[in-house]
Amino acid sequence: MTAPLTASDSTPANAVADDAAHTRRTPWWLWPHVLSLEAPVVAVLWQMALAHAHGIRLTPMLNAGLALACWVIYVLDRTLDTLGVKDAAKLDVRHVFYHRHRHVLLLGVVPLAMVVLGWMAFGVIPEGVLWQAVGLALLVALYLAGWSAENSRMMRDVFVSCAGLGGLLLISRLPLESGHRFVLSLFVLGAMVVSFLRQLDVRMGLLLPKELAAALLFAMGCTTSTRFLSMPETLAEPVLECVLLALLFACNLQMISRHEAGLKDDPKSPMLMLGTLLFISAVLESTRAGVLGHAMLFPGRAALGGLLLLGVVHAGRRRVSSEAYRVLADLALILPLPLVWL
Structure with missing residues (x-):
């Protein structure tokens, strides 16, 4: 164990702790x-x-x-x-x-x-x-x-x-x-x-967790330009596309927050990922059946790839630090994006 920090009479203890926090090495x-x-x-x-x-x-x-x-x-x-x-x-x-x-x-x-x-x-x-x-x-x-x-x-x-x-x-x-x-x-x-x-x-x-609220706002931001410029005939596809991204981002944020809180075996993240997988699968199947426009196929593929990579990151959660876990979880969101161009 290390000895506790001490401070002189002229230096508050919280100032010493603040200085110690500021000098942490950042990779x-x-x-x-x-x-x-x-x-x-x-x-x-x-x-x-x-x-x-x-x-x-x-x-x-x-x-x-x-x-x-x-x-x-x-x-x-x-x-x-x-x-x-x-x-x-x-x-x-x-x-x-x-x-x-x-x-x-x-x-x-x-x-x-x-x-x-x-x-x-x-x-x-x-x-x-x-x-x-x-x-x-x-x-x-x-x-x-x-x-x-x-x-x-x-x-x-x-x-x-x-x-x-x-x-x-x-x-x-x-x-x-x-x-x-x-x-x-x-x-x-x-x-x-x-x-x-x-x-x-x-x-x-309990009604609207912070991770879900942040994910929904983030997804709305990502889809703002395309939602207007694509001029959809109905709101169904833009809404589904936004929900698709919101669920993917919610998985990312909840995984990170649970890992940082030390809840590595919390069942909420796998349940959210399973629900997201079912939603993505339904969107992809509806697109193949012609119920949804063909354009929905490409973000659906990328979202599915991102979810699978998040699953891989989650499976290895015990082998990485909280900082590395966050970086890998963010990378999982963008690495599958080339699937949109295929």
Whole structure:
């Protein structure tokens, strides 16, 4: 056993622990994860694969906008997780970085990135994609308020207020029929109710776990451009495609969270993977039978490949560290994407 850290009378004990956490060695292969670069890469590659499957040609700005937006959300998510943390030594390697640089990120980097996103949104992004992205941004704000900003009441109130005001403005300006506006209003209202209930410490995790909420938002972001530009005749296929990706991403996130929590034999991950396998199989069979459009075959193949690789990673969970497990689980999402081009 190692001797406990000691501090002089002029140095608080938590400051010593904070310094010890900041000096942890980070292997080179983990830096993309620490800098939150893995999520933008996964999002952009899936967006490009879906565009190819639907025969759509995306402008470079759509990929750049998705990458930057995804990076900002992950930086906010991980930085907000560290607010209120007194003992930095208990943080994992990625949260140590955001705890150390939280002031620079929240007051400098994130606002600058938001300005760039605003210029891209109103200057170069197609209007139809813009409205969908704004609606998704409101849901992301509620997600950050409900799950990531739990340690800061002020940040929770800021995100919920921004989402509520933004939702009212968005709904009033959306070029949709009144019925669609009503449905969207109910959806936003329901999301805000969930967020407010969480602020009142109601246990909403059983209703909508954080991993599932994050996976759904991530899938909606990956499919935003193709959902608009492919101009589907019905909403069935875009919804199924989004659910397909959401289930795959949920498997990834739940596996990682359970592994990091030390629950390596938790039965929830295999059950979710089995349910995802059944859903993917149903989508592929419906596509082969002609019930769904042929374009659904390609993301279905890639999702199936990703799920199988996640199964391989999960099977070897006892042989790798939490950091390596996370990296391998993320790689499993993108390695099968060449199947879309076959």
